[in-house]
Amino acid sequence: DDCRGLGVGAALMQRALAVAKARGHGAVILLGDAPYYARFGFTAAKTGELSLPGAFERDRLLGLELVEGALDGAWGMITPAGAPLLPKRPLLKTKASRSRKAPLAVPHAA
Ligand SMILES: CC(C)(COP(=O)(O)OP(=O)(O)OC[C@H]1O[C@@H](n2cnc3c(N)ncnc32)[C@H](O)[C@@H]1OP(=O)(O)O)[C@@H](O)C(=O)NCCC(=O)NCCS
Numbered sequence: 267d268d269c270r271g272l273g274v275g276a277a278l279m280q281r282a283l284a285v286a287k288a289r290g291h292g293a294v295i296l297l298g299d300a301p302y303y304a305r306f307g308f309t310a311a312k313t314g315e316l317s318l319p320g321a322f323e324r325d326r327l328l329g330l331e332l333v334e335g336a337l338d339g340a341w342g343m344i345t346p347a348g349a350p351l352l353p354k355r356p357l358l359k360t361k362a363s364r365s366r367k368a369p370l371a372v373p374h375a376a
């Protein structure tokens with residue numbers, strides 16, 4: 267709570283939008299409070315025909331076009347399509363992961 271209102275949220279958003287644009291994305295979609303995200307240009311104007319796999323509040327599904335018209339006629343289920351950020355398995359087998367079946371506590375030698 268101490269850090270609210272310092273502009274951290276806005277700075278993170280501006281950075282994320284700049285990176286998304288630089289990577290060639292046409293639009294950004296999020297679930298959030300419209301009164302907050304409106305300041306960045308997000309609206310529900312073109313998300314009415316989009317849906318998510320689970321339950322969600324329709325008025326919180328917001329979109330922002332990075333390329334004009336990118337969300338024109340957008341419809342259907344939103345599903346993950348990008349590469350996962352983190353690998354699902356460790357990249358290297360560590361000593362700990364190899365010996366997972368070994369006893370956790372080794373008795374002291376007398
Ligand atoms: C929303 C949140 C990310 C903003 O982070 P922050 O670093 O305080 O944001 P900023 O400093 O850039 O902006 C603060 C401004 O946003 C406004 N604001 C914060 N939450 C808001 C909301 N839910 N609706 C409308 N305005 C909101 C503040 O009143 C303040 O307004 P001001 O610029 O007129 O003074 C942060 O308050 C937070 O994590 N809130 C709890 C979770 C949440 O509500 N997430 C958004 C929905 S998923």
